[in-house]
Amino acid sequence: MAAPAALFEYLVRLGDNCLILGHRLSEWCGHGPVLEEDLALTNVALDLIGQATLWLELAGEIEGRGRTADQLAYLRDAGEFRNLLLVEQPNGHYGETLARQFYFDTWHCGLLQGLSHSQHPRVADIAAKSLKEATYHLERSEEWVVTLGDGTDESHARMQQAINDLWMYTGELFVMDEIEQDLVAEGIAVDLAELREPWLKQVGKTLDEATLTLPQAGWMQQGGKQGVHTENLGFILADMQFLQRAYPNATW
Amino acid sequence: MYAQMVDTGVKRVKSREEMSPEERDFQDRVDADIKIEAKDWMPESYRRTLIRQISQHAHSEIVGMLPEGNWITRAPSLKRKAILLAKVQDEGGHGLYLYSAAETLGLSREQLIEQLHSGKAKYSSIFNYPSLTWADIGAIGWLVDGAAIMNQVTLQRCSYGPYSRAMIRICKEESFHQRQGYDIMMTLARGAAEQKAMAQDALNRWWWPSLMMFGPSDDQSPHSAQSMQWKIKLYGNDELRQRFVDQTVPQAEYLDLTLPDPDLKWNEERGHYDFGAIDWQEFFHVINGDGPCNRSRLRARVAAHEEGRWVREAAVAYAQKKTAHKRTAA
Numbered sequence A: 001m002a003a004p005a006a007l008f009e010y011l012v013r014l015g016d017n018c019l020i021l022g023h024r025l026s027e028w029c030g031h032g033p034v035l036e037e038d039l040a041l042t043n044v045a046l047d048l049i050g051q052a053t054l055w056l057e058l059a060g061e062i063e064g065r066g067r068t069a070d071q072l073a074y075l076r077d078a079g080e081f082r083n084l085l086l087v088e089q090p091n092g093h094y095g096e097t098l099a100r101q102f103y104f105d106t107w108h109c110g111l112l113q114g115l116s117h118s119q120h121p122r123v124a125d126i127a128a129k130s131l132k133e134a135t136y137h138l139e140r141s142e143e144w145v146v147t148l149g150d151g152t153d154e155s156h157a158r159m160q161q162a163i164n165d166l167w168m169y170t171g172e173l174f175v176m177d178e179i180e181q182d183l184v185a186e187g188i189a190v191d192l193a194e195l196r197e198p199w200l201k202q203v204g205k206t207l208d209e210a211t212l213t214l215p216q217a218g219w220m221q222q223g224g225k226q227g228v229h230t231e232n233l234g235f236i237l238a239d240m241q242f243l244q245r246a247y248p249n250a251t252w
Numbered sequence B: 001m002y003a004q005m006v007d008t009g010v011k012r013v014k015s016r017e018e019m020s021p022e023e024r025d026f027q028d029r030v031d032a033d034i035k036i037e038a039k040d041w042m043p044e045s046y047r048r049t050l051i052r053q054i055s056q057h058a059h060s061e062i063v064g065m066l067p068e069g070n071w072i073t074r075a076p077s078l079k080r081k082a083i084l085l086a087k088v089q090d091e092g093g094h095g096l097y098l099y100s101a102a103e104t105l106g107l108s109r110e111q112l113i114e115q116l117h118s119g120k121a122k123y124s125s126i127f128n129y130p131s132l133t134w135a136d137i138g139a140i141g142w143l144v145d146g147a148a149i150m151n152q153v154t155l156q157r158c159s160y161g162p163y164s165r166a167m168i169r170i171c172k173e174e175s176f177h178q179r180q181g182y183d184i185m186m187t188l189a190r191g192a193a194e195q196k197a198m199a200q201d202a203l204n205r206w207w208w209p210s211l212m213m214f215g216p217s218d219d220q221s222p223h224s225a226q227s228m229q230w231k232i233k234l235y236g237n238d239e240l241r242q243r244f245v246d247q248t249v250p251q252a253e254y255l256d257l258t259l260p261d262p263d264l265k266w267n268e269e270r271g272h273y274d275f276g277a278i279d280w281q282e283f284f285h286v287i288n289g290d291g292p293c294n295r296s297r298l299r300a301r302v303a304a305h306e307e308g309r310w311v312r313e314a315a316v317a318y319a320q321k322k323t324a325h326k327r328t329a330a
C-alpha cells in the first residue's frame, strides 16, 4: 500500500486545484456579464469547493495527524499549497476566466475518468462523483469558448488572446514526479503524461470549432506541485485565510 | 422589504362611482381575490406601479448580492463559504424571477436594468450600508432577510399573478437565508469575546437600517391606500415593522445581544414592543443617493454590465450565425 505521506501529498494536489479555482470563480459572484452566467458560474464554484472539501478531508484522514479540511485550507502558507499555476491565475476578463476553465476542465475530466478506476476505493468514489460535475463544467466551458471564439470580431480577438496568454500554464498539467509515478505503479493515481495527447486533441477540436488557433508549443511554466507559485497565490490566501489567521482557534 | 416607496402616480383613490366600467370590473376581480394575469385588462396606473414595485424588488435582489458577495472570498470555513455562495446565488435567482415577472408588463430586462443604472429606478436603502466584518453576514441574513420575508410572505397573495407566483418561489428559499444568518450570529455570540463583540457591533449597525426597510410610517406614505386597494400591498408599513420587532426581540435575547434602542420595552397594554423613533432624515438621505455605499454599489453594477457587454453581444451574434446556418442547411 502507498506510503501515507505520498498519498497525502497527492490528495492535497487534487484538493488544492479545486479549492483555488473555486475561490477564483467565487470572485465573480455578483459581477458576471449577465445574470444567468453569474448563477451558472457560481454553480461551478460551488461544485469545486465541494470537491476540494472531499479531497482535503480524505487527505487529513490519510495523514493521520487530525488535520481537518478547514485546517488544510486555512492554515497552510503558499509554499505548502500544491495547486497548478493555471488555477491561481487572475480572473481577468470573462474570456480569460473561460479559457482557464476550458483548459482545466478538459484536463480534469480526463484525470477524474482515470481516477474513478483507482485501486483506492475512496479515491475512486470521490473521482466518480466529481466526474459527473466536471463533465457538465466542460460542456459549459467548451460551449462558451466556441461562442466567444465564433461570436463577434471583438470576442474572437479577446478569446484568442486569452487562449494564448494562458497556454504557458498548461505544460505543468502533464508533468509527472516521483510521487505520482509510485502511485501510478500501485494503481492509485493516473499517469498524467498519458492524458496529454487526448487533451491536445480535444482542445484542438474545440478551438477549431471556435475558429481559434491552437498556440504553438513554447516555454512552459511550472512549480505549483512543488509549492513554487506565482505572485497570485499569496493574495488569494491573504483574502481566504484572513479570519482564521486574525482570530486563531476561533470557531466559525 | 425591497420596495419601500412605490409611487402609484395616483393622487387619490377613486370611489366606485368615479370608476369606468372596466375599472369597476377590474376592482371587483381584485376584491374577489381573482389573480390578474398579464393579458387581462388593467388600469394603466396599476401596470406602471407594478413595474416600479417589481423592478425595485428585482434590483434590490441584485444589488443585495454585493454587500454579501464582499465576504465570499473571506468566509472563514469551507462550509460557510459554500453556504454563503449558495445564498448569494439564490438572491441572483430571485432577481431573475422578478425581472421575468416585470417583463410580463411590457418592459425588457435590458430596459429595467438601464433604469437602475441611470438612477431612475430605486432599490432597497439597506444595501447602501457597508458589510464591514464577518458578523455583518450573520446580521444581514438574520435581520435583512428577516425583514424581507415579513413583506414577501404577504405578497404571495398579491393580486398580480406573475408577481404572486414569483413570491411563492422566493419565499421557499428565504427561510434558509434567515436561518444561516442567525446561525452565524449564534456561533459568534457563543464564541470568543472578540467574536461576541463583533456580533454586537454588527447588530448595532444593522438594526435601525433594517427597521427602515419597511418604509416611512403609514401617515407619510401617500401611495399606500391605492396600493392596498389594488392588493399589491397587503399590510401597512408600521404593522409589518411592528411584527418584525416583536419577532426579533426574543431572538436577540436568546443570543444574549442587546438591541441598540434604549426605548425598547414590552408594552403590556398593546401586547407589542414599543421602540424608539427612527431617524427618517438618515433614511431619506440614503434612499436619495447619499448613503455610505450608494455610489460604489451602483458603480459595481454598471461596471459588471459594461464589462459584460462584449460577452452578451458575442452570444447574440453566435446564436444568429447558428440560426442562419440552420436556415441555409434546411
Ligand SMILES: [Fe+2]
Binding pocket: B061, B090, B091, B094, B170
Ligand atoms: Fe431574495
Ligand SMILES: [Fe+2]
Binding pocket: B091, B145, B174, B177
Ligand atoms: Fe434572501
